Structures are given as structure tokens and as C-alpha cells.
Amino acid sequence: MPSAIPLALCEKTEDRIMINARQVNVLRPNASRVYTTLDDYMNRRKVIRMPWVEAQEVAVAAADFVLVDSTTHLVAGVLTVLDASPPVTAITNGGICAAELVGAIGTAAITNYTDSLGNILNLVAIRDASTHDEILTSDGRKVFGLIQCANGVAEAASVGANASENTQISFVYIAADGTVTLATITATIEFQASKIYLEGQVPTIYLEGGNVDFMLLETPRIDPYVRKLVVTAQFAANEVITIAGGAGAGTGTSDDTGDTVTLDASEALFNANDQNRIRLNGVQLIRDDEVHWDSATTFHINYIMDINDVVEIEVPAS
Numbered sequence: 364m365p366s367a368i369p370l371a372l373c374e375k376t377e378d379r380i381m382i383n384a385r386q387v388n389v390l391r392p393n394a395s396r397v398y399t400t401l402d403d404y405m406n407r408r409k410v411i412r413m414p415w416v417e418a419q420e421v422a423v424a425a426a427d428f429v430l431v432d433s434t435t436h437l438v439a440g441v442l443t444v445l446d447a448s449p450p451v452t453a454i455t456n457g458g459i460c461a462a463e464l465v466g467a468i469g470t471a472a473i474t475n476y477t478d479s480l481g482n483i484l485n486l487v488a489i490r491d492a493s494t495h496d497e498i499l500t501s502d503g504r505k506v507f508g509l510i511q512c513a514n515g516v517a518e519a520a521s522v523g524a525n526a527s528e529n530t531q532i533s534f535v536y537i538a539a540d541g542t543v544t545l546a547t548i549t550a551t552i553e554f555q556a557s558k559i560y561l562e563g564q565v566p567t568i569y570l571e572g573g574n575v576d577f578m579l580l581e582t583p584r585i586d587p588y589v590r591k592l593v594v595t596a597q598f599a600a601n602e603v604i605t606i607a608g609g610a611g612a613g614t615g616t617s618d619d620t621g622d623t624v625t626l627d628a629s630e631a632l633f634n635a636n637d638q639n640r641i642r643l644n645g646v647q648l649i650r651d652d653e654v655h656w657d658s659a660t661t662f663h664i665n666y667i668m669d670i671n672d673v674v675e676i677e678v679p680a681s
Contacts, residue, residue: 405563408453410460410484413556420492421532422551428471428533431554434525442530443559444518445476445484455519456564460484460557461512461530468513468531473543475509483543484557485510489534492551500536506546508532508554587638588622589677598668605661606676615668624676630656638679644672 387401398404419437423429433439443458444450453460462474462485475483489498489508498506512520513529523529532554538544560566590606598604598615606624609617627633633656640647641654643664648654654664668674 405561406454407562408559409562409565410478410557410559411565411569412487413558415490415553415555417553419556420551420553423534423548425547425549426471426534427545427547428469428531430468430528430531431522432525432528432530433522438522438530438554438556440556440558441519441521442512442516444512444516444520448477449479450476450484452518453559454561455559456561458519458559459510459522459530460559461510461516463516464511464514466514468511468528471533471545472511473509473533473535473545474511475543483509486535487532487555487557489532489552489554492553495553498534498548498550498552500546504536504538506534506536506548508552509535509543510556587640587677587679588624589675590619590621590624592617592619592674592676594668594670594672594674597670598664600665600667601655601663603657603661603663604674607660617674624678626656626659626662626676626678628659636679638677640675640677642675642677643668645675 384402384405385400389396389398389401389404398407416437421429421431421436431438438459441455441458442461443453443455444463445453445460446463462476464472464474475485477483487508487510489506490496491498500506509532511531511533516529520529534546534548535543536546592604592606592609594615594617596614596616598611598617599613602615603612604610604615604617606626607619609619611617627636627639630651633639634651639650641650641662641664642648643666648664650656653666654662656662662676664674
């Protein structure tokens with residue numbers, strides 16, 4: 364029979380802990396485990412995406428980055444500085460994940476660092492502050508933010524105040540080849556943040572993988588813009604037509620309805636863009652053969668058009 368365990372060893376008091384986590388070896392049953400002790404396991408780091416904060420917003424005017432501060436934009440807190448993939452020295456519990464730039468803040472960069480699986484740790488979602496719509500590129504790709512800090516910022520440093528900024532957000536999208544690519548936007552945006560937590564200090568209840576679908580890259584369906592011109596007075600062949608209003612350079616006139624439509628900035632771009640479709644009575648015309656670009660707001664067709672003929676100008680939505 365095993366000897367009885369002394370009662371004193373079974374007791375636990377406020378000032379007496381019988382087993383130290385550093386002393387619990389977790390490698391014995393499985394040598395392939397990555398944690399040597401229970402203490403190592405309790406110090407493992409996980410990054411948790413924070414929820415949206417309505418007041419955490421910043422105005423961006425035709426820029427591919429923006430400075431953020433704890434005074435104006437309510438991104439208060441401390442930084443955990445990412446400087447490798449996976450990061451080694453980023454250990455500040457509750458710290459906002461920010462990739463350390465190679466230089467000062469003030470220039471857009473794609474600087475980012477990943478976890479051991481390849482997930483970008485400083486990539487965050489952004490959205491329009493008033494409508495909560497996603498921010499998209501001209502071809503419908505979702506724009507994200509990369510939270511970054513200036514080179515030399517110390518681990519656990521506070522997010523800089525207004526006029527003493529040490530943090531920025533660079534705007535990027537994921538290109539067709541999977542590369543992180545800078546994007547220029549104009550909007551007042553809300554932005555999320557991701558924080559690092561040590562296993563032993565994770566909140567006692569939280570949503571595991573909150574908003575995990577924010578990285579879905581499926582391009583949303585965007586209907587094209589279409590303007591319809593119904594002829595009310597005959598157009599001569601090759602008569603230049605102004606899309607807005609439907610008037611010809613000669614005696615032709617038409618009633619116009621539908622979306623506001625603008626053609627490409629040049630004839631070469633118009634001819635090369637297969638999403639431009641000009642139809643006469645439902646028949647699609649051949650660009651640079653039957654229908655011709657004159658400017659971003661005008662065009663002409665080779666044919667005479669009579670009363671009640673219908674021209675449709677279809678261009679991709681931007």
C-alpha cells in the first residue's frame with residue numbers, strides 16, 4: 364500500500380503554492396511538443412482581433428497611409444513591436460500589434476510580419492465610418508490597413524499622442540497574385556486593431572477568432588453603369604454625341620436616362636476596355652470600327668440614327 368500523503372502537502376493557502384509552473388515538464392509524454400514546461404505554455408502568445416470602435420476613426424484624403432495618435436483617433440494603448448516572422452520580442456500583454464518600419468513613420472510601406480502559419484499579424488480591417496461599407500479599389504478589391512510603428516520604438520511604448528505620433532496605418536489590398544500592394548483611398552475610416560495576449564493572461568471569456576472572415580477576398584458583384592439615349596431627332600452618320608443630355612454636334616437630339624456615365628480618359632484605353640459596351644437597338648457595336656471615342660464625355664457612331672433608335676452606353680462601375 365502506498366504511504367499516505369502528509370496533510371501539509373495537500374493544503375493550499377494564500378501565501379503558499381506547492382507547485383511552480385516552471386517545474387512542470389510537459390515534454391515527457393511527447394517529445395515533439397514545442398513547450399518545455401507549463402510555464403512556457405502559459406506564456407505562449409496569441410493575437411486577438413479587437414471589435415470595431417465607432418469613435419476610432421481618421422480622415423484620409425487621396426493617400427496610401429495616415430498617421431494615427433492616441434489623442435485624436437482613440438487608438439489608446441501600448442504597442443507590441445513586431446520585427447520578425449514570427450516575432451520573438453513582441454511579448455507585451457494587451458499590446459497593439461505594429462510592424463516596425465525600417466525608418467521613420469510618414470511614408471506608406473507594405474512592412475508586415477506573420478505568425479508561424481503565415482498570417483499577417485498587423486493586418487487590420489477598415490471601413491467607411493459613416494456607411495460601414497468596405498473600402499474597395501477601383502476593380503473591387505477590399506482595402507485593409509497595416510498598423511506600423513517607427514523604427515526604434517521600444518516594446519510596450521505607448522501609442523504616440525497628437526504631434527508626437529509613432530504609429531501609422533498603410534493601406535493595402537491583396538493583388539491577384541497574392542502580393543500585398545499599396546492602395547490610395549479617400550474616406551473617413553474606422554479601423555480595427557489586433558492585440559497580443561499571453562495564454563495565462565487571456566480574458567476569461569472572449570470570442571475565439573472574432574471576425575475571422577474579414578480576409579475573404581471574393582470580389583463583390585458590381586453592376587455596370589448604363590445610360591440610354593432614345594433618338595428624338597435624326598443623327599447624321601459620325602455626328603458627335605454628348606452623353607449627358609444626349610445632344611449631337613449637329614441637329615440630332617435624344618432623351619437620356621439612366622446612370623451617369625464617363626468614358627475612359629483616352630481613345631486607346633476605351634478601345635482596349637472590353638467592359639465598354641455600346642449598343643444600337645440592342646446590337647453591340649465594335650469599338651474603333653462602328654463606335655468611336657471622342658472624349659471622356661462624347662462619342663460618335665458610323666451610322667445614321669433615326670427617331671426612336673436606342674443607344675445604350677455601358678461602362679464598368681468604379
